[in-house]
Amino acid sequence: MDPQAFIRLSIGSLGLRCAGIEGSTGRSRTQKPPSPFVCEIRLRGFPVQTSSVPLISSTEAIPDVENVATSFYLEESDLKALLAPGCFYNTHAGLEIVVFSGRKGSHCGVGIKRQQIGIFKIQVSPEWQEGKPLTLFSGWIGIGKRKPENGRAVAELHLRVKLDPDPRYVFQFEDVTTLSPQIVQLQGSIKQPIFSVKFTKDRVSQIEPLSNYWCGSTISDMEMERRERKGWKVKIHDLSGSAVAAAFITTPFVPSSGCDWVARSNPGAWLILRPDACRPESWQPWGKLEAWRERGLRDSVCFRFHVLSEAREGGELLMSEIFLSAEKGGEFFIDTERHMRTANTAASPLPSPQSSGDFGALTPVAGGFVMSCRVQGEGKRSKPLVQLALRHVTCVEDAAIFMALAAAVDLSIEACRPFRRKIRRAFRHSF
Template sequence: MDPQAFIRLSVGSLGLRTPGTALNGTKSGSHAFSSPCVCEIRLRGFPVQTTSVPFVSSPETTPPDANTIASSFYLEESDLKALLTPGCFYTNHACLEVAVFTGHKGTHCGVAIKRQQVGTFRLEVGPEWGKGKPAVLFNGWTGIGKNKQENGKPGAELHLRVKLDPDPRYVFQFEEKTKLSPQIVQLQGNIKQPIFSCKFSQDRVQQVDPLSNFSSSFVDSSDIEIERRERKGWKVKIHDLSGSAVAAAFITTPFVPSTGCDWVDRSNPGAWLIVRPDPCMRESWQPWGKLEAWRERGIRDSICCRFHLLSDGPEGGGDLLMSEILISAEKGGEFYIDTDKQVRAAASPVPSPRSSGDFSALSPVVGGFVMSCRVQGEGKYSKLLVQLAMRHVTCVEDAAIFMALAAAVDLSIEACRPFRRLRRGTRHSW
């Protein structure tokens, strides 16, 4: 399998200081920041990322930890080309911008709160971004903003580390929607190479597609009633080119409406078990991960997918939350595992294994992107696109387990659709 070239642009080691100013409110220079600061990290064509900026108590303090990552952008060849090409409204190449603000955006008790911009750091995108080699683009302190202190010394200074790292990925696509048991191909430019096949099946009661229109007169009423209230028995197996099953996912907790409503609620989520063949026992499966899914109601409904790695230990106490993502029920979205993002959201560190085999061992190594899959919204034709970091794949079977996880995410969008009341003798849909 040949990977596609991606680079990871990381911004980290953030810190803010005012030389000669004590940050507890006393002045040895100009002013002290009266509220926490945040920064918006911007790169043209990508969503703005927001994170907090810690204060550094004095100029003599050790610089912030170089290993802390505040933001990451993942760029493929087409992204770099777009950034290096001046557009209609841009005369120069794009810039990475880190804008620092004090105060909070929004309102309090009906009164608008105005945040103040401390300053902005800019770094122009250059040809070196496309060389595919590790590079530190900036590391250290830099003055931001135009304000000077009363004694003539520089104003606020920002510490950051901007780094490029090659991050090649394998890109896969399901040739049809998951329920049609599609072939899975690897994409490399215009080349499609068959890698796996996906086999979807369901129990007898589930032979009626809960998302299709049909006449109730052709289906046993007891089967319809069960199907109307629960979705269970769904299974997906991933086969290699020889026909051997190398990964699977199956529903362990049915998707059923919670009490008093007609949807799968957070209080009682449906769940999938993601498994791989047990090397010690023939025709046996070894648990690898658990995916839970439910519907979040709001102005625009979302499907929440929460993924845990399962410990190999008998106690099961080492299970780790690796991802919890909201996906638009209408438009779809992206499910991903990225330990940098998860670390920033979680209270405790999250390990990033080297391969899917190491996921079972829960071995902590260098963090970053693991996988992503893009899914469509409810009732839309979905051909899954899956990206997988090359460093997490030591063999074809390592990739297969992520295909099973992606298929479970895709099917969860359907399984979390609201349940409808059945009108006997009429055409209907769920």
């Protein structure tokens, strides 16, 4: 398998020194406390990221260089677009970091106006395409207004901007998961078959290697399907036909008391398995995916994924908690940095996987991007698109386990639809 070239543009080690603010200049402690500082991090073609900027009280202090505020992941097409001249100017795109005092919003119905402190810019250059580690900037720099007496900047921003190669494998399900499609690896315009999917909806109890973990169901009519969804199973096969990963529902998707949808209080759950290296024809639990529905102006399907790790107390390591639009779908991801910057994720911090035990047979890592899976909303013909970080894949079987997880995410969109809604004919016939 050949990976695609991606680069990671990270911005971190943020800090601000401002003349005239107590703590930076030693002014009276009776001075009014400073407003909070935030910055908007902008790169053309990507959503604007927002991060707090701590005030540095000492002239000798330096923010932690390992503290990353945000990251952008760029593939070859992104770099070409950034290097292309704009419509009304000839210069390339640039990274902009705009620092503000105060926050947007309102208080007691009165709008709060924030003040721009200054802006830092770095122009995109062809060297970004070289795929080598590169520190674009590290240290202090003056931004915004300058003092008339000496020309020095009133505010100084500390930051570190770095480029790192981050190659990925990219996979695509060639059809909807319930139709047992092939999975191909994408490399430019080339599609190479790598896996095949076998989806089944268990109606009768079967004896097979999964039976130690599987609770067979005997759903025999559509009325049962309207009250509970269980017995769904996915196996991932390699090109030789051997099963190399699996996922199946362990907790049925059923309506919670007093409503007609799967609620947070009683989520449905999948178990993700990989072959046991020590016992042929046996399987070992690798992860658990829970899913439920949140009602609101726009319904969301919520996912919570744990890696099952014997090395951790309690045996579970939370790796992701994501809200996706029930109507439009979205991107499920495992990224220990990005997770903390997503507005709809859990408030508690996620630990980084530190050993191969945390990801089954995968290589040691220090956090960051692991995988992403883009799926469509309910009732749509979803063909999941999966990206995997190269450093997490040492063999085909490592990739297969994430394909099983992606299939479970995709199927959960349908499993979490309201129960009183009519079942789509296309989905019914796909079993």
